[in-house]
Amino acid sequence: MEITLSLPDKSIAEIAKDEIFWRYIQSLFPTPAQHINLNNGGVCSNPLHVEQAYKDYYSLLNTSPSYFTWKVMEAARDTIKNGLAHLCNASPEEIALFRNATEALNNAIFGIPLNANDEVVACRQDYIKCVSSWKQRELREHIKINWVELNGSENNDQIIQKYVAAFTPATKVLHLTHVINWNGQVLPIEAIAYEAKKRDIVVVLDAAHSFAVVETDVRKIDCDYMGVALHKWLSGPIASGMLYIKKDRIAHTYPLASALEPLADSIKKFEEMSIQVLPNLLALGYAIQFHLQLTRDVKEARLTYLRQRWTDALQNLDTITFNVPLNTTQCKGIASFHINDEDPLQIEKKLFELYGIHVVGFIWPNLSGIRVTPNVYTPIEDIDSFVLAMKKLV
Numbered sequence: 001m002e003i004t005l006s007l008p009d010k011s012i013a014e015i016a017k018d019e020i021f022w023r024y025i026q027s028l029f030p031t032p033a034q035h036i037n038l039n040n041g042g043v044c045s046n047p048l049h050v051e052q053a054y055k056d057y058y059s060l061l062n063t064s065p066s067y068f069t070w071k072v073m074e075a076a077r078d079t080i081k082n083g084l085a086h087l088c089n090a091s092p093e094e095i096a097l098f099r100n101a102t103e104a105l106n107n108a109i110f111g112i113p114l115n116a117n118d119e120v121v122a123c124r125q126d127y128i129k130c131v132s133s134w135k136q137r138e139l140r141e142h143i144k145i146n147w148v149e150l151n152g153s154e155n156n157d158q159i160i161q162k163y164v165a166a167f168t169p170a171t172k173v174l175h176l177t178h179v180i181n182w183n184g185q186v187l188p189i190e191a192i193a194y195e196a197k198k199r200d201i202v203v204v205l206d207a208a209h210s211f212a213v214v215e216t217d218v219r220k221i222d223c224d225y226m227g228v229a230l231h232k233w234l235s236g237p238i239a240s241g242m243l244y245i246k247k248d249r250i251a252h253t254y255p256l257a258s259a260l261e262p263l264a265d266s267i268k269k270f271e272e273m274s275i276q277v278l279p280n281l282l283a284l285g286y287a288i289q290f291h292l293q294l295t296r297d298v299k300e301a302r303l304t305y306l307r308q309r310w311t312d313a314l315q316n317l318d319t320i321t322f323n324v325p326l327n328t329t330q331c332k333g334i335a336s337f338h339i340n341d342e343d344p345l346q347i348e349k350k351l352f353e354l355y356g357i358h359v360v361g362f363i364w365p366n367l368s369g370i371r372v373t374p375n376v377y378t379p380i381e382d383i384d385s386f387v388l389a390m391k392k393l394v
Contacts, residue, residue, distance in 0.1 A: 002049070002286070002289070003028060003047065003049050003286075003289075003290060003293070004293070005290065005293035005294060006293075007021075007293075007294075007295070007298060008021050012297050012298055012301045013301060015298055015301065015302075016298070016301035016302045016304070016305040017305060019380060022302065022376070022379075022380075023379075025294070025376055025377060026377045026378075026379060028047045028048060028049070028290075028377075029045050029046075029047055029048060029235075029377035030045055030048060030051070032358075034356065035352065035356040035357065035358050036355075036356060036357045036358065036382045036385060036386065037358050037378070037382075038357060038358060038359045038372050038373060038374055038378070038382065038386055039358050039359050039360045039371070039372075039373055040373045040374060040375040040378070041181065041184075041209065041232070041334055041360070041371060041373030042360065042373075043229075043231050043232065043238055043239075044231060044232055044233060044234075044235045044375055045235065045375070045377060046231075046235050046236065046237055046238070046283075046287065047235060047286070047287070047290050049286055049290075050235065050236070050237060050283050050286045050287045050290065051237075051283075053282070053283040053285075053286045054237045054279050054280055054283040055279075057073070057278070057279030057282050057283060058279040060279075061073065061278070061279055069275065069276075069278060073278040073279070073282055074278065076278075076281075076282050077097060077271075077278075077281065078092060079285065080097065080281055080282065080284050080285055080288075081095040081097070083284070083285060083288040083289075084230075084242055084284075084288065087211070087212070087216075087288070087291070087296075088211070088216050088217065088218050088226065088244060089217045089218055089219050089220075090218050090219075090244050091247065093247065093266075093267055094218075094244050094245055094246060094247055094250075094267060095242060095243070095244055095267065096242070096243045096245070096267050096268075096270040096271050097240070097241070097242055097271060097281050098240075098241040098242065098243060098270075098271075099239040099240065099241055100229050100231070100239050100240070100241040101127075101206065101207075101208040101227045101228055101229035101232075101241050102127075102129045102130075102227075102241075103241055103256070104227035104228065104241045104242060104243035105129075105130055105133070105204070105206060105225075105227035105243070106129075106133055106256050107243055107253070107255060107256045107270050108204045108225035108227065108243065108245070108253065109130065109133045109134060109137065109175070109204065110133065110137065110254070110256055111253040111254040111255060111256060112172075112173055112202060112204075112252075112253060113252065113254070114137070114141060114143050114172060114173070115141075115143075116141060116142040116143065117142065117143070117144065117170065118143045118144070118170060118172045118173075119143065119144045119145075119146055119168055119170040119171045119172060120134060120137075120138075120143060120144070120145050120146070120171070120172065120173045120174075120175060121145075121146050121148065121163065121166045121167060121171055121173070121174045121175065121196075121201075122134050122145055122146075122147060122148070122174075122175035123147065123148040123149070123150055123175070123176075123177060123180075124147050124148070124149055124150075124365050124366070125149075125150045125177075125180050125182060125183075125364070125365065125366060125367055126175060126177045126180075126206065127177065127181050127206055127208065128364075130175060130177075130206060134175060144170070146166045146167075146168070146171070147166075148162050148163055148166050149162070149365075149366065150162070150180070150185070150366065150367075151366040151367070152180075152183050152185060152322075152323040152324045152325075152366065152367055153325070155325065155330075156187075156188040156191070156329070156330070159187055159188060159192070160188055160191050160192055160195065163176075163192045163195065163196075164192075164195050167195070167196070167199055167201065171199065171201050172201065172202060173201065173202045173203075173204060174192070174193070174196040174201050174202070174203050174204065175204045175206070176189055176192055176193065176196075176203060176204065176205050176206070176223070177205075177206040178205060178206065178207045178209065178210035178214065178216065179207075179208075179209035179210045179213075179214065179332070179334065180209075180324075180367075181208065181209050181334075181371075182323070182336060182362065182364050182367040182369075182371065183323040183324040183334070183335065183336040183367050183369070183371070184209070184307075184324055184331055184332065184333070184334025184335045184336065184371070184373075185324045185325070185330055185331065186210070186214060186329065186330050186331065186332060189205065189221055189223075190220060190221055190222075193205075193221055193222050193223055194222070197222055202224045202225075202249070203221075203222070203223040203224050203225070204223070204224065204225045204226075204227075205221065205223040205225065205226040205227070206226075206227055207226050207227065207228050208227065208228060208229040208232055209232065209233070209334065210233075211228040211229075211230075211232070211233060211234065211242075212232075212233040212234040212235075212291055212296060212299065213233045213296065213299055213300050213303060213332060213333060214300065214332060215296070216228075218244055218246070223244075223246075224245070224246045224249045225243065225244065225245055225246070225249070225253075226243070226244040227241070227242070227243050227244075228241060228242040228243075228244075229241050230242055230284060230287070233299070233375075234284075234287055234288070234291055235287055235290070235291070235375075236280075236283070236284045236287040236288075237279075237280035237281075237283045237284060237287070238280070239280065240280050240281060240284055243270065245267060245270075247265075250264075250265050250266070250267055250269075251263055251264065251265035255269050255270045255272065256270070257270075257272060257273050258272070259272045260272065294376070299376055300332060300333075302376050303332055303333025303374065303375070303376065304328055304331075304332050304333060306333065306374040306378060306380070306383055307331065307332065307333050307334070307335055307372075307374070308326075308328075309380070309383050309384075309387075310372060310383050310386060310387050311326050311331075311335050313387040314337070314387060314390055314391075317390075317391070317394055319339050319340045319394045320337050320338075320339055320340075320390075320394060321337060321338055321339075321340070322335060322336070322337045323335075323336045323337060323338065323367045323369050324336065333373065333374065333375075334371065334372075334373050335371075335372060336367065336369040336370060336371040336372065337369050337370055338368055338369035338370065339370075339393075339394060343361075344361035344362060344363065344368055344369050344370050345361040345362075345363070346361075347361055347370055347393065348360060348361030348370060349361075350393060351370075351386075351389060351390075351393070354389070354393075355385070355386075355389040357385065357386055357389055359371065359372055359386075372386065
């Protein structure tokens with residue numbers, strides 16, 4: 001079941017363009033039936049051996065569910081946490097496992113004690129479920145959300161200035177997204193978090209679209225919480241997620257689900273959710289191993305190369321406007337665009353019906369458009385087919 005992966009003896013930039021190597025990588029993943037999948041940002045495919053591990057673990061579990069859940073598989077959580085902690089420079093005692101990033105981040109969003117009139121800084125272009133969660137706390141508890149507005153044209157200095165300008169003496173929490181899911185913009189999170197920490201503001205980081213692609217060293221970032229979807233760019237089993245909580249914040253954070261000791265300083269209080277599906281969490285071990293062999297640097301380089309291939313081909317078309325600066329500091333593997341006076345939902349529909357290409361169209365403040373997200377298993381021909389289809393459409 002294990003895969004032993006050897007990288008070509010080349011520079012990272014050369015590996016990113018080595019189509020023979022990437023053909024082999026593609027062979028380790030399933031192939032979409034009857035369409036081209038360019039919406040991997042929602043959820044990513046697992047390598048076939050990770051999928052098989054999940055199936056095997058589930059088949060074993062099903063033979064004696066009670067025994068294998070609580071006597072065998074539950075104990076293996078710690079092994080998986082060791083691997084995940086290594087990827088983000090955390091301690092395993094700071095890692096809790098969940099079904100997705102929303103569930104993980106909601107444990108932080110709803111778990112941080114706040115009083116009426118306390119303030120939170122967040123961005124209207126954050127992930128929709130994070131926006132709605134903070135709005136719910138505002139409605140129920142009468143805290144105040146100071147919203148930052150981004151439109152995808154800002155440079156890093158301008159982004160930092162917008163966040164700092166939103167801080168007030170009453171600001172208690174900063175909700176910060178590493179890579180904006182709508183357009184793929186990479187925010188200067190270390191600089192923003194530094195400004196927050198100078199003001200004793202707690203930092204919650206949404207790293208759903210950066211983990212396993214962009215460096216997410218929690219010590220360097222100095223965040224207090226970090227939520228991750230492990231079924232995105234790590235290509236872990238569906239569904240799987242992770243929450244990092246800095247050790248000194250654990251005792252001060254309430255779990256979203258009830259715990260016997262809600263103010264304990266153990267990370268395990270966040271995982272007291274009765275029966276859980278553990279085969280998907282255990283199969284994460286194979287996804288982590290595969291990621292370590294491929295390496296984050298090589299993955300980042302390949303995804304950036306694929307993104308540049310299609311954005312370079314389309315950026316000179318007069319009717320297309322990109323929602324993100326197309327430099328490699330602010331944009332890696334994800335990008336989005338809109339077509340003048342065109343409904344993005346209709347463009348999504350046309351691409352699939354006419355050309356069999358699956359992307360996602362969306363309507364969201366400042367950033368409405370078409371998002372394109374290849375992954376390492378995307379053949380270069382699929383990128384070129386998308387470019388040709390777009391040129392025909394516009």
